[in-house]
Amino acid sequence: MAAPTTLPSALADATRDESSLRRFLHGLPGVDQVGVEQRAAGLGTRSIKKASKLHAIDLAISMVDLTTLEGADTHGKVRSLAAKAKRPDPDRPDVPKVAAVCVYPDMVKTAADDLVGTGINVASVATAFPSGRSTMDIKLADTRFAVEQGASEVDMVIDRGAFLSGRYGQVFEEIVKIKEACGDAHLKVILETGELVTYDNVRRASWLALLAGGDFIKTSTGKVQPAATLPVTHVMLQAVRDWKDQTGELRGVKPAGGIRTTKDAIKYLVAVHEVAGPEWLDPNLFRFGASTLLNDLLMQRRTQLDGHYSGPDYVTVD
Amino acid sequence: MSDRITVAKTYKLYIGGKFPRSESGRSYPVTDAKGTFLANAAQGSRKDARDAVSAARKAFAGWSGTTAYNRGQVLYRVAEVLEGRREQFIAEVATSEGVPAKKAQSLVDTAIDRWVWYAGWTDKIAAVLGSSNPVAGPYFSFSTPEPTGVVAVLAPQQSSLLGLISVIAPVIASGNTCVVITSQDRPLPAITLSEVLATSDVPGGVVNIITGRTAEIAPWLASHGDVNALDLTGAPESIRADLERSAAGTVKRVLRNKPSEDFTVTPDMSRLRAFLETKTVWHPMGV
Numbered sequence: 001m002a003a004p005t006t007l008p009s010a011l012a013d014a015t016r017d018e019s020s021l022r023r024f025l026h027g028l029p030g031v032d033q034v035g036v037e038q039r040a041a042g043l044g045t046r047s048i049k050k051a052s053k054l055h056a057i058d059l060a061i062s063m064v065d066l067t068t069l070e071g072a073d074t075h076g077k078v079r080s081l082a083a084k085a086k087r088p089d090p091d092r093p094d095v096p097k098v099a100a101v102c103v104y105p106d107m108v109k110t111a112a113d114d115l116v117g118t119g120i121n122v123a124s125v126a127t128a129f130p131s132g133r134s135t136m137d138i139k140l141a142d143t144r145f146a147v148e149q150g151a152s153e154v155d156m157v158i159d160r161g162a163f164l165s166g167r168y169g170q171v172f173e174e175i176v177k178i179k180e181a182c183g184d185a186h187l188k189v190i191l192e193t194g195e196l197v198t199y200d201n202v203r204r205a206s207w208l209a210l211l212a213g214g215d216f217i218k219t220s221t222g223k224v225q226p227a228a229t230l231p232v233t234h235v236m237l238q239a240v241r242d243w244k245d246q247t248g249e250l251r252g253v254k255p256a257g258g259i260r261t262t263k264d265a266i267k268y269l270v271a272v273h274e275v276a277g278p279e280w281l282d283p284n285l286f287r288f289g290a291s292t293l294l295n296d297l298l299m300q301r302r303t304q305l306d307g308h309y310s311g312p313d314y315v316t317v318d
Numbered sequence: 319m320s321d322r323i324t325v326a327k328t329y330k331l332y333i334g335g336k337f338p339r340s341e342s343g344r345s346y347p348v349t350d351a352k353g354t355f356l357a358n359a360a361q362g363s364r365k366d367a368r369d370a371v372s373a374a375r376k377a378f379a380g381w382s383g384t385t386a387y388n389r390g391q392v393l394y395r396v397a398e399v400l401e402g403r404r405e406q407f408i409a410e411v412a413t414s415e416g417v418p419a420k421k422a423q424s425l426v427d428t429a430i431d432r433w434v435w436y437a438g439w440t441d442k443i444a445a446v447l448g449s450s451n452p453v454a455g456p457y458f459s460f461s462t463p464e465p466t467g468v469v470a471v472l473a474p475q476q477s478s479l480l481g482l483i484s485v486i487a488p489v490i491a492s493g494n495t496c497v498v499i500t501s502q503d504r505p506l507p508a509i510t511l512s513e514v515l516a517t518s519d520v521p522g523g524v525v526n527i528i529t530g531r532t533a534e535i536a537p538w539l540a541s542h543g544d545v546n547a548l549d550l551t552g553a554p555e556s557i558r559a560d561l562e563r564s565a566a567g568t569v570k571r572v573l574r575n576k577p578s579e580d581f582t583v584t585p586d587m588s589r590l591r592a593f594l595e596t597k598t599v600w601h602p603m604g605v
Contacts, residue, residue, distance in 0.1 A: 306543075307541075308567075309538065309541070309543055309544065310543040310544070311371075311542070311544025312375070312544065313544065314543055
């Protein structure tokens with residue numbers, strides 16, 4: 001096993017072999033379940049109004065990974081999604097662009113061609129998304145294909161079966177290899193927290209992914225319930241904050257799935273600010289994996305600016 | 319033996335088939351015609367109105383997609399439950415409007431009859447208002463009435479049950495969903511009606527009932543981008559023109575009936591017709 005970057009000695013030791021990795025992960029402090037849920041609920045009651053709300057909405061729009069991951073996806077649908085990513089609200093050119101468009105590997109080229117020169121990234125899920133149940137060769141081929149097609153970000157899933165049965169070394173190895181296969185593309189590691197059961201496991205998986213070189217840790221595929229929740233995101237934000245304290249590196253967090261309203265999104269932004277820190281309020285370090293959220297953000301933005309409630313007739317259907 | 323202490327009531331709103339408290343946490347005392355305290359009612363806010371509109375929008379596809387016959391059956395069922403609550407309605411109308419029991423009884427009976435009258439219309443609207451149009455070409459051309467969408471209804475301030483039913487029934491009979499702001503000072507029959515609707519077969523969200531100050535909530539509904547029509551019947555005179563102006567901003571249909579409307583006379587189709595759109599389809603004539 002090899003650490004992907006030069007790490008402080010304590011962390012470098014952790015990645016020396018499987019047993020030190022296990023010792024390190026199991027040595028992480030346990031998560032106080034009641035405490036973290038209470039803290040998440042408490043931060044969720046913050047009232048963000050007027051100008052701050054408008055600012056939060058624009059920031060949230062610029063953090064959206066506009067996603068379509070359906071079996072029924074077509075090239076046409078991906079193209080219309082790309083158009084929406086560039087100009088989310090065609091009536092209002094001042095609405096920021098979204099951060100990225102997230103699609104399956106075979107749709108990457110379509111999205112990439114449409115987004116050339118816009119600064120919008122193309123993210124592709126890979127590694128036998130969403131279950132991650134396949135051989136390493138296939139996962140690597142999947143990743144290489146996505147990158148060749150033009151993906152600048154790769155969203156991989158970890159092997160939850162291996163993780164839950166304690167084969168941390170295998171999961172670590174996988175992430176390292178996929179990271180190599182990504183080349184220059186950013187790697188987001190999907191932990192699928194809905195299947196990890198406990199917050200302790202979420203913390204361990206987060207550290208595992210960070211140690212193995214994941215640029216982002218992402219909550220969920222969106223295919224499993226529960227998907228992203230505030231307390232889980234709290235635990236992951238703590239992990240990236242601690243990572244920065246120990247290594248000086250900034251890594252990102254991406255909650256995905258189940259965030260549908262502006263109110264939810266703003267709760268997440270509050271959590272980012274309070275748990276990780278203001279420097280994470282940046283599309284390079286925090287993303288929302290979402291499809292319906294964008295329309296709600298746009299409607300709320302209109303409501304703020306027009307002084308009356310807007311409706312779904314005024315935003316595009318996707 | 320001591321006198322029994324009556325259960326003091328603090329009613330809630332009726333939104334999306336549920337009975338939530340007002341988001342604002344406010345409530346206001348409701349009195350009878352002489353000023354004696356009757357109960358507390360929730361004082362709805364603009365955010366309650368917004369939630370009600372989302373609920374109505376969500377319910378629209380299902381309700382407008384139901385067959386007209388089925389809608390009629392659902393409304394007949396409501397009439398059955400109304401009949402079962404007759405005594406309660408009579409008592410509430412009598413105290414709210416300050417009318418003698420006999421008069422209240424006749425108002426409640428007329429109200430239930432009015433509901434049945436509109437229930438009977440559901441599967442006849444298309445036959446009466448639709449048409450097969452003669453055209454100069456090898457085409458069939460049909461015009462069919464379709465519901466407008468989400469209707470904001472400002473219920474009459476005086477007629478607390480008969481007036482209320484006379485404005486709600488035509489809106490939902492044709493397949494619209496609605497958000498109703500009740501009579502401000504006489505909301506009790508409307509609250510009981512929401513309990514009737516919740517325990518009959520009307521899907522949640524088809525009728526949403528908000529108690530509170532009409533002048534406070536109505537402007538938010540009039541300007542709301544997702545409301546398709548506005549019934550001004552119970553609007554205070556002072557804000558009518560403003561409401562019409564805001565409604566024009568999002569091109570709503572506006573029904574401008576006056577609050578002085580006499581609800582005891584059997585109505586015509588005008589309230590049914592007010593919230594319908596006409597869809598015309600051209601179809602090539604086959605061989």
